[in-house]
Amino acid sequence: MTTISSEIFGLTLRTQDIADVPQNDDWLSVGEREVLAGLRFVKRRNDWRLGRWTAKQAIQAFLRITSDTDLSLLEIRAAADGAPEAFIRKNPAGVMISISHAAGRSLCAADAPGTVLGCDIERLEPRGELLAADYFTPEEIEFVREAVPENKVLIPNLIWSAKESVLKALREGLRLDTRDVSIQLDFTVQENGWADWTGRYRRISRDFHGRWRADAHFVYTVTCSNPNKS
Numbered sequence: 001m002t003t004i005s006s007e008i009f010g011l012t013l014r015t016q017d018i019a020d021v022p023q024n025d026d027w028l029s030v031g032e033r034e035v036l037a038g039l040r041f042v043k044r045r046n047d048w049r050l051g052r053w054t055a056k057q058a059i060q061a062f063l064r065i066t067s068d069t070d071l072s073l074l075e076i077r078a079a080a081d082g083a084p085e086a087f088i089r090k091n092p093a094g095v096m097i098s099i100s101h102a103a104g105r106s107l108c109a110a111d112a113p114g115t116v117l118g119c120d121i122e123r124l125e126p127r128g129e130l131l132a133a134d135y136f137t138p139e140e141i142e143f144v145r146e147a148v149p150e151n152k153v154l155i156p157n158l159i160w161s162a163k164e165s166v167l168k169a170l171r172e173g174l175r176l177d178t179r180d181v182s183i184q185l186d187f188t189v190q191e192n193g194w195a196d197w198t199g200r201y202r203r204i205s206r207d208f209h210g211r212w213r214a215d216a217h218f219v220y221t222v223t224c225s226n227p228n229k230s
Contacts, residue, residue: 008194008211009224011111013119014058018046018104021053028052029075047106051084051099052076054106059086059095062110083171098168098222107220115226118169120161122219127156135160135178143185154219158197158212159183161221166199166208169223176201185212199223 025033032052039045056071065074075087076097086093098109098119109119132144140159147155162183167173180203186196199208210223 008192008222009111010226011109011115011117011222011224012058012062013107013109013220013222014054014061015105015107015121015220016050016054016057017106018050021049025049027056027071029072031075031077046104047101050104050106051101051108054101055084055086055097055099055108055110058108058110059093059097062095063093079171081171082173083168098165100164100168102218105218109222109224111224112226115224116169117222117224118165118167119220119222120164120168121221122157122161122164124153124157124214124217124219126153127160128152129156131156131160135163137179137182140183154214155185158185158214158219158221161219162197162199162210162212162223165210165221165223166201169208170201189213197221 028036036045036048039048055076056074059074060067073089074093076084077087079085084097084099086095086097094113096111096113096115096117098117100107100120102121103123105121107119107121109117111117129144132141136159144156163178163181166181167176180201182200182202184198189195194211194213197210197212199210208223210221212219212221
């Protein structure tokens with residue numbers, strides 16, 4: 001399985017698997033341990049710990065924090081809109097993050113404050129026209145129907161993942177209608193293994209540019225823009 005440890009758009013990306021997460025909770029802050037204690041179901045607890053562990057790896061890399069730094073001093077909190085926010089010793093950490101997880105693997109993107117940022121990971125599994133019929137635009141549905149056999153699994157998962165990245169960048173998630181987000185895909189793989197995609201949120205005519213890549217088991221998408229960057 002491919003591990004992503006790269007920089008695209010000038011941001012930092014990290015993936016981690018459930019087996020990478022320490023069995024103890026010493027790396028969690030006091031506040032994080034309190035949140036974890038309130039999660040009843042094992043899968044939810046495992047996913048939550050995996051997401052926090054991956055985020056802390058990405059933040060360490062982005063901020064160039066040494067690996068022996070006490071990770072319990074770094075805390076990931078949910079903002080009022082549900083988006084994750086990072087703090088160090090209870091002060092803003094000076095980094096924006098987006099977290100996603102699927103089937104025992106997690107992805108985190110980290111970038112500078114002011115970034116419009118969203119990322120998503122999806123397991124490559126048959127979804128087909130049922131997913132498209134409920135959540136895709138008419139153009140996307142047709143694109144799924146016309147996919148060549150080798151892309152029949154990839155394309156619906158990729159479109160869905162790109163939509164999720166846009167909705168996270170908007171800090172709304174699935175509170176918005178996914179059919180208001182339209183996705184266009186480019187299959188030209190660049191030297192770093194990523195290809196392009198574009199998205200448009202129709203209700204406010206806002207455009208998003210993203211990158212995607214896939215391995216044997218997962219597809220990964222990210223969108224990022226920061227007006228403060230040159």
